Amino acid sequence: MSGNHNDNGKLSWSQDVQQGIRTARDLPRLVGNPQAGADSKKLTKIFKVRAPKSYIDLVNPSDPHDPIAAQFFPDERELRFLSGELPDPIGDKRWEKAPRLVHRYPDRVLLFPTFQCAVYCRYCFRKERINDEGEGFSKAAIASALSYIASQPELREVILSGGDPWTLSDRQLKQLRIELEKISHLRLLRVHTRVPVVLPRRVTSDLVDALRGRLMVCVVMHFNHPREITNDAIVACQRLREGGFMLLNQTVLLRGVNDDETTLKTLMQELVYSLGAKPYYLHHCDKTRGIGHFRTTIEHGTTLMRSLRGHISGVCVPNYMLDLPGGDGKVPLGPSYVERHSGQEWGFRTYDGKTHTYVEEPT
Ligand SMILES: *Cc1c(COP(=O)(O)O)cnc(C)c1O
Ligand code: SF4
Numbered sequence: 001m002s003g004n005h006n007d008n009g010k011l012s013w014s015q016d017v018q019q020g021i022r023t024a025r026d027l028p029r030l031v032g033n034p035q036a037g038a039d040s041k042k043l044t045k046i047f048k049v050r051a052p053k054s055y056i057d058l059v060n061p062s063d064p065h066d067p068i069a070a071q072f073f074p075d076e077r078e079l080r081f082l083s084g085e086l087p088d089p090i091g092d093k094r095w096e097k098a099p100r101l102v103h104r105y106p107d108r109v110l111l112f113p114t115f116q117c118a119v120y121c122r123y124c125f126r127k128e129r130i131n132d133e134g135e136g137f138s139k140a141a142i143a144s145a146l147s148y149i150a151s152q153p154e155l156r157e158v159i160l161s162g163g164d165p166w167t168l169s170d171r172q173l174k175q176l177r178i179e180l181e182k183i184s185h186l187r188l189l190r191v192h193t194r195v196p197v198v199l200p201r202r203v204t205s206d207l208v209d210a211l212r213g214r215l216m217v218c219v220v221m222h223f224n225h226p227r228e229i230t231n232d233a234i235v236a237c238q239r240l241r242e243g244g245f246m247l248l249n250q251t252v253l254l255r256g257v258n259d260d261e262t263t264l265k266t267l268m269q270e271l272v273y274s275l276g277a278k279p280y281y282l283h284h285c286d287k288t289r290g291i292g293h294f295r296t297t298i299e300h301g302t303t304l305m306r307s308l309r310g311h312i313s314g315v316c317v318p319n320y321m322l323d324l325p326g327g328d329g330k331v332p333l334g335p336s337y338v339e340r341h342s343g344q345e346w347g348f349r350t351y352d353g354k355t356h357t358y359v360e361e362p363t
Pocket of ligand 2: 117125126
């Protein structure tokens with residue numbers, strides 16, 4: 001297997017997994033604190049714990065508020081559920097048309113080939129589902145989802161989500177891609193994955209080859225902090241772009257991780273400059289239970305967006321999105337630059353704070 005040989009003394013991706021945290025039992029060994037395992041027993045029941053070694057190595061152990069650790073290390077605040085928080089915050093179940101398939105929008109569906117991930121993000125929007133259903137890939141599990149997709153001629157796009165689809169083997173991914181290619185109305189294969197962030201050495205040329213075929217491939221990665229943009233991530237993204245894949249990124253706006261102007265600006269710029277990835281969405285934190293400590297206000301998110309728009313290249317500016325609870329769908333949160341509108345006269349505020357009037361010509 002190409003992922004298993006050692007290159008310049010670095011861990012191969014499979015060693016990276018093996019030497020990382022795979023279950024709660026590995027916690028004390030890695031954090032050098034034998035109490036950590038006991039303390040977090042209750043927490044890791046609420047949500048599994050997992051992180052590859054090289055991702056753990058990005059943590060600065062002398063920072064109690066380290067933005068990398070905050071993303072995978074259990075925290076007792078996860079036990080605090082707020083009254084409006086939900087077990088299925090974006091209403092996946094409401095739009096589930098077959099097991100592991102969510103059809104919410106006209107031309108695209110989500111397909112969950114697995115509920116396993118390379119890392120378990122403490123703020124995950126789907127954390128309860130992933131914890132309860134934890135199953136991996138099997139052909140039988142997605143057979144009816146594939147028949148459903150074939151039966152809906154308006155579909156153009158399948159989004160592999162989960163779980164992390166890149167925890168599948170190259171062989172499984174290739175099989176899945178070939179099955180999807182047989183459905184002639186499909187045009188786009190989208191993959192939502194955190195593997196290029198937390199396990200970048202898994203992005204091998206064999207993985208790229210497994211996905212290359214008739215369908216346009218769009219890889220939506222999930223970088224949340226500039227420190228995640230490592231040399232290995234740069235190499236992985238280069239490989240993906242050379243493979244001919246579109247490269248996008250979605251970020252979750254997380255309190256204490258990336259909710260300040262400098263961090264967010266640097267992240268958005270480096271995604272483009274270092275990785276060649278277009279920032280696609282900045283997600284407002286969902287109403288998942290036990291992640292209140294990560295959630296910012298919409299007001300704060302909007303202020304952060306104003307500090308990006310116009311100040312940095314438009315290529316680097318994502319859309320700030322809210323996924324309405326219960327499955328009502330995604331809405332862009334702006335901010336809006338329209339100040340007033342009456343008849344043919346519009347008032348706008350530009351990025352530098354100045355107001356201007358625009359009059360439409362009658363035609
Ligand atoms: C977010 C989401 C999509 C993808 O939406 P885009 O705006 O195309 O990125 C598709 N289906 C479901 C159910 C979703 O929640
Ligand atoms: S990788 Fe994605 S699905 Fe998995 S825990 Fe993180 S946010 Fe959730």
